[in-house]
Amino acid sequence: MLFNSLEFFIFLPVVFVLYWIIGSKHLKAQNLLIAVASYTFYGWWDWRFLSLILFSSLVDYSIGLSLGKTENSSKRKLLLWISICVNLGFLGFFKYYNFFIDSLINSFTFFGKELSLNTLNIILPVGISFYTFQTLSYTIDVYNKKLKPTKNFIGFMAFVSFFPQLVAGPIERATNLLPQFSVERSFKYQNAIDGLRQMLWGLFKKVVIADNCAKYANMIFNNHTEYNGSTLLLGAFFFAFQIYGDFSGYSDIAIGVSRLFGFNLKRNFAFPYFSRDIAEFWRRWHISLSTWFRDYLYIPLGGSRGGTKMKLRNTFIIFIVSGFWHGANWTFIVWGALNAIYFLPLLLTNKNRVNTNLVAEGRYLPSLKELAQMSVTFFMTLIAWVFFRADNVTHAFDYLQNTFDSSLFSTVEIFPTTILTLLLFFIIIEWIGRSGEYAIERIDWLNKPLRWSLYLLLIILMFAFTGEEQQFIYFQF
Amino acid sequence: MKKFIINIIIFFILAILAGEIVVRFTHAISDIPQRTIDENGIQKYKPNQTGYWKGGDHKWIINDLGWPGELPSNFEDLVLVMGDSFIENFMNPNECHQSTYLKSMLPRFNYLETARSGVSLIEAMEISIENDILNPRHTLIYVNNNDFLESIAEIKRMKDITQLNLKTNKIIRGEMKAPELKKILYNWKLLYYFYNRFTLNITPVKADNKTPKQKNTKTELPINEIKSLLNYITKNYDTNSKTLVFHPNSEMTIVQLCQEFGFNTIILDSSNDKDWTFSYDSHWTCYGHEKAAQQVANQLDKLLQ
Numbered sequence: 043m044l045f046n047s048l049e050f051f052i053f054l055p056v057v058f059v060l061y062w063i064i065g066s067k068h069l070k071a072q073n074l075l076i077a078v079a080s081y082t083f084y085g086w087w088d089w090r091f092l093s094l095i096l097f098s099s100l101v102d103y104s105i106g107l108s109l110g111k112t113e114n115s116s117k118r119k120l121l122l123w124i125s126i127c128v129n130l131g132f133l134g135f136f137k138y139y140n141f142f143i144d145s146l147i148n149s150f151t152f153f154g155k156e157l158s159l160n161t162l163n164i165i166l167p168v169g170i171s172f173y174t175f176q177t178l179s180y181t182i183d184v185y186n187k188k189l190k191p192t193k194n195f196i197g198f199m200a201f202v203s204f205f206p207q208l209v210a211g212p213i214e215r216a217t218n219l220l221p222q223f224s225v226e227r228s229f230k231y232q233n234a235i236d237g238l239r240q241m242l243w244g245l246f247k248k249v250v251i252a253d254n255c256a257k258y259a260n261m262i263f264n265n266h267t268e269y270n271g272s273t274l275l276l277g278a279f280f281f282a283f284q285i286y287g288d289f290s291g292y293s294d295i296a297i298g299v300s301r302l303f304g305f306n307l308k309r310n311f312a313f314p315y316f317s318r319d320i321a322e323f324w325r326r327w328h329i330s331l332s333t334w335f336r337d338y339l340y341i342p343l344g345g346s347r348g349g350t351k352m353k354l355r356n357t358f359i360i361f362i363v364s365g366f367w368h369g370a371n372w373t374f375i376v377w378g379a380l381n382a383i384y385f386l387p388l389l390l391t392n393k394n395r396v397n398t399n400l401v402a403e404g405r406y407l408p409s410l411k412e413l414a415q416m417s418v419t420f421f422m423t424l425i426a427w428v429f430f431r432a433d434n435v436t437h438a439f440d441y442l443q444n445t446f447d448s449s450l451f452s453t454v455e456i457f458p459t460t461i462l463t464l465l466l467f468f469i470i471i472e473w474i475g476r477s478g479e480y481a482i483e484r485i486d487w488l489n490k491p492l493r494w495s496l497y498l499l500l501i502i503l504m505f506a507f508t509g510e511e512q513q514f515i516y517f518q519f
Numbered sequence: 520m521k522k523f524i525i526n527i528i529i530f531f532i533l534a535i536l537a538g539e540i541v542v543r544f545t546h547a548i549s550d551i552p553q554r555t556i557d558e559n560g561i562q563k564y565k566p567n568q569t570g571y572w573k574g575g576d577h578k579w580i581i582n583d584l585g586w587p588g589e590l591p592s593n594f595e596d597l598v599l600v601m602g603d604s605f606i607e608n609f610m611n612p613n614e615c616h617q618s619t620y621l622k623s624m625l626p627r628f629n630y631l632e633t634a635r636s637g638v639s640l641i642e643a644m645e646i647s648i649e650n651d652i653l654n655p656r657h658t659l660i661y662v663n664n665n666d667f668l669e670s671i672a673e674i675k676r677m678k679d680i681t682q683l684n685l686k687t688n689k690i691i692r693g694e695m696k697a698p699e700l701k702k703i704l705y706n707w708k709l710l711y712y713f714y715n716r717f718t719l720n721i722t723p724v725k726a727d728n729k730t731p732k733q734k735n736t737k738t739e740l741p742i743n744e745i746k747s748l749l750n751y752i753t754k755n756y757d758t759n760s761k762t763l764v765f766h767p768n769s770e771m772t773i774v775q776l777c778q779e780f781g782f783n784t785i786i787l788d789s790s791n792d793k794d795w796t797f798s799y800d801s802h803w804t805c806y807g808h809e810k811a812a813q814q815v816a817n818q819l820d821k822l823l824q
Contacts, residue, residue, distance in 0.1 A: 048713060062520065229520050238527075494530065498537050505541040505709075508716065 043086040045295045046249055053083065058302055066226045066304075073200045073223055076303070080205035084169070087209075091167040094132060099202045101128050102177045106184045106191035106198075118185060125181040129174045136166055141370030169209030171367055175334055177202050180216035182338055189217050197223035206299040210292045212310035212330035219307070227304030236483070237301030239497070243482050244294025246500045251468050252287030253509025254461045255280040262456065263431055266441045271450030274441060276457075278424045281431045283465060286315065289328070294480055313476045315469075316401050318415035320384040320422060321394035331367070335360050353389055358382045368430070373438060377429040384422055400477055464507060539709045546575030548712040549609065551705040554635075555585070559649050560692045561642075562681075563635060577612035584633070588616050591629035598628045598819070599650055601643045602661030604636035605766070605802060615805035617661075620812030625820055628656065637693070641670035641748070642681035644756045645690065655760070657823060659785075659815065663766040667773055671744050685747045740772055749780040758782055762822065764815055767795070785818045787811050 043049050057079045064071045085092050105125045109118055140161040150157040180201075183189040192198050201220045207213075262269055262277025269277070293310035300307045310330050317323035324332055340360045346353045358379070365378020388394040401416065402408040408416065425442065432438035475481035485493055542548060550570025556562050563585035571578055582590045587607045591597065600606055600617050608616050618630035631653070633646055643660045650658070668674050672682040672691055681693040695701075704711050752758065763782050765774055767789035777784055789795045795807025803811065 229523075231520075231523050234523050235526075494533070497530070498533060501534050502537050502541045505538045505547060505712070506545050508547075 043083050045292065045299075046245065049086065053079075054299065054302075061303055062229055066228045069224075069226060070196060072227070073194075073196045076205070076223075077196055077200040077203060080200065080203035080208060083205040084203065084208055087168050088165070094167055094170070095173060095203050096199075098129060098132065098173065098177050099199050101125065102181050102202070103192070103195055103198045105181055107193070109181070109184045110191035122181060122185045126178065129178050133170055133174045136164055136170055138370045139164060172211045172213055173202055173208060175213045175331075176216070176219075179213075179334065179338065180220065183216050189220070192220060192224070194224060204300075204305075206296040206303075206305075207307060210289070210296070211328075212293055212296065212308055213334055214307060214330070215334075219305070222305050229304065233301050233304070237298040239298070239482060239485075240294050240301070240480050241298030242497060242500055243480055244291040244296075244298060246504055247287040247291030247294065247468075249504050249508045250287075250464060252284045252291060254458075254464065254507060255284035255287065255509075257509055258456060258458060258461065259284050259431065263441070266437075266444060269444075269455055270452050271445045271447055272452055273455045274445040275424075275450065276454050278428050278431075278441075278445070280461075282315070282420070282424055282427050283468075285427065285430070286311075287468075297480075309479055313472055313481075315420055315423075316416055316473065316476055317419050318397040318401060318412060319388055319393070319419055320381065321388045322397040323419055323423060324381070324385070325398075331364065335364055339363060350390070354386065357385055357389060361385065372435050373429045373432050376435055376438070377426050380426045380429060384426070403477075460507065464503070535709060538712075539707070542708045542712045546571045546573060548708055548715055549573040550579075551701075551711075552579070552581050552587075553702065553705070554695055554698070556692075556695065557585070557649075559645075561646055561649055562693055562695065572609055579609045580613070584631075586631070586633045586635070588618060588632045589613060591618070591622075591631055593629060594631070594653055596628045597653055597655045598630050599647070599653070599655045599658040600630055600632045600634070600661070601638070601646060601658060602634045602764075603638045603666065604634075606632055606634035606661050607636050608634075608802070608808070610797070610800065610802055611805050611808060615808050617808060617812050617815070620809050621816055621819075624812060624816035628819075628823070631655075634661075637680055638666075639670040639680050639682065640666040641683045641690065641752070642693065644752055645681060647756065647761065657819070658761045659764050659819070660761060661764045661766065662769075664770045664773060667745050667748065668741070671741070671748055674741055674744060683748060683751055685744060685751075688751060740770060742772070742776070745773060745776055746780075749776060749782075753780050762819070764811075783822060785815055787814050 043053060057075070061072055061075055064075060066072070081092055081095075084095065102125055105121050108121050112118060112121075143159050143161050147157050147159055180189070180198075184191050198220070200223055201214075201216065204214070204219065259277055259281040262273060263281065266274060266277070290311035297307045297309070308330055310328060312326040312329065314323050314326035317326055340356055343356045343359060344352050345356060361378040361382035362375055363378070365374040365376070365381075368374040368377075385394070388396075397415075401412055428441050428445075429435070429438045432441060472481045475484060478484040482496070485496065488496070549572050552564045552568045552570060554562055555565050564581040564587065566581060566583050566585045568581040569578055579587060580589065581587055584590065587609065598621070600621070606617055613619060616632060618632045621628070621630050633650055638646070640660070640662055643662075643666075647658055647660075669677060669680050670683055672684045673686070676682070677693075679693050679696045682691050683689075684691055704714060758781065761783065762785055763777055764785045765787060767787045769786065774784055774786060789807070789810065792810060793806070795803050795810060797804055
């Protein structure tokens with residue numbers, strides 16, 4: 043079920059009303075309702091894959107309980123590895139099996155040998171990368187004794203399958219979300235209103251910004267040989283806003299929906315395109331994934347404790363794995379590696395934590411230096427997005443080669459004024475609201491008629507400028 | 520909670536009003552003409568309607584007779600142009616209609632389109648009886664494979680389409696599907712916009728079943744049923760003054776059967792040409808209509824010498 047579908051428009055109010063009719067006094071019943079609703083939400087896409095989520099929940103719940111009962115370190119290690127193997131095994135099979143087979147065949151062909159292996163017709167279960175990481179975080183935290191194992195299976199099922207963030211995140215930590223299933227959740231007017239507001243903003247990002255940018259990004263990327271350099275650059279620009287609007291829009295809706303049910307999810311995006319360097323960008327983009335890799339991969343690998351060599355190695359590993367997490371394609375690996383290369387100079391000069399505060403804090407406009415820094419960072423991400431969007435590595439290199447030839451300085455061949463005006467409106471609103479959790483969070487200083495007018499304006503823009511695309515990009519990851 | 524629900528309801532009403540205004544103002548959805556069933560049981564449009572096609576780039580009109588398009592300046596040497604949504608052609612402006620192109624290519628005739636989406640071959644024949652009062656010199660009926668198959672109730676019963684029951688040799692008139700509901704849907708633009716923009720999937724789907732699998736083998740044509748249909752048509756309607764205009768890529772077996780039964784035929788050919796259809800829709804663009812009209816005009820000229 044998509045957030046931007048009629049089914050969800052019916053589903054959400056029904057679940058909301060039932061949830062609050064049950065009331066906060068009946069926690070188990072509320073959790074059961076969330077679990078049932080979540081399984082329905084996911085099963086709407088394909089009910090057959092519900093068994094995967096159920097199995098994953100059963101394995102990690104049982105392992106969690108077993109970890110709680112034993113202090114034997116080798117037994118605990120074994121239990122942890124079982125959880126890792128089962129979860130990553132599913133992920134590996136469904137997401138990467140064909141990629142590895144294809145890569146193996148290509149490698150043999152490269153050395154002049156023929157290898158006869160068949161790929162399988164595998165459907166990638168929506169959201170498998172997200173819920174696998176979520177449930178893994180539970181086992182690892184229990185193993186590290188950061189979290190006590192839960193005995194509440196319904197609550198655990200609801201945690202793994204929690205419908206607002208099940209298929210495209212944010213990837214929640216067990217330490218943050220799981221305890222919320224064990225405490226009474228009461229309806230708070232301000233939270234609910236705030237949740238709706240964030241949903242509205244997320245929906246605007248998706249249907250107006252992302253879907254309209256998608257139209258032009260697809261047109262330009264799919265026919266890149268027909269356009270000049272400046273148009274190709276514009277294509278990458280559209281893709282940058284498509285992916286941001288799409289993914290951060292989904293996160294906003296997920297966080298907003300959760301608030302309607304009394305849950306608080308972690309922030310996933312913090313205005314990444316206003317970053318002054320690439321390190322800041324990665325502290326602001328897909329935060330739940332970056333921090334997951336930091337805590338469960340980078341730090342266990344030694345983090346930055348073992349000198350420059352180790353820092354470099356670990357940085358490369360984390361970026362490449364992060365790229366590979368996005369999809370079974372070399373383009374994502376190159377995208378990850380490229381970001382690692384961007385990151386290196388900052389790491390080596392110990393300047394990776396220079397820009398931790400808000401850009402132009404307390405000011406309406408950035409300084410020239412800040413503007414230049416933001417522009418350079420955005421441009422670097424733009425180049426990297428070309429690899430992310432391209433069908434294969436050759437496509438990406440072709441695209442970049444055609445972009446940076448003499449035609450870069452010729453007039454753009456496509457100039458959709460309406461969409462660019464909407465983008466300008468969007469960037470201005472994001473800039474004004476950059477100190478909040480999301481752009482329109484802090485509009486309480488406006489009186490009610492003005493606030494409602496702004497909401498209605500967003501709705502009007504959604505009706506008037508809705509794009510054709512409907513699927514969320516991150517579903518495929 | 521009470522305050523929340525009240526605020527939500529008020530906001531929801533305001534949003535619906537705002538949405539309705541925007542959808543109407545921007546023509547985010549096409550206006551749909553209202554249909555009626557006349558005294559002869561023919562489904563046509565209520566006369567003298569007009570509306571915008573999606574995006575508001577052009578208007579469609581329904582003339583005095585209840586058919587899309589403009590009436591000819593006079594009815595002398597009249598050639599009727601019949602067919603389904605291809606000829607109804609709401610998606611293109613008036614200057615891209617078959618009648619307009621034909622008039623510019625063969626000006627010695629006058630042309631009247633009597634088309635409606637969903638018309639089957641047998642319904643076209645029924646409409647032609649009603650059109651006899653106009654004393655047409657000739658009738659062009661634009662057909663594709665489905666128009667033959669959908670004419671026969673035994674192949675697949677379709678309540679909203681006029682069909683022939685081969686067992687009883689009786690015409691079963693098409694009924695209007697949920698006319699009241701459609702009236703609400705077409706007038707409440709926002710609702711219709713939602714209905715079109717977000718298809719409601721009321722049953723869960725399997726991820727690999729979203730797109731129908733292409734069949735490798737061709738479905739066998741029900742030759743005997745088509746022969747019975749053509750037999751019925753030749754016995755019950757005047758076919759001498761009619762020409763069947765076959766869409767490009769029509770099944771040649773059907774074309775040959777029609778020729779065996781004595782029909783005049785024109786077979787449109789779009790091979791070795793750029794695409795006649797929209798990228799998002801199987802209907803013809805202005806270019807497609809112009810090319811089709813060119814081929815029709817060439818043959819009609821010879822036919823009506």
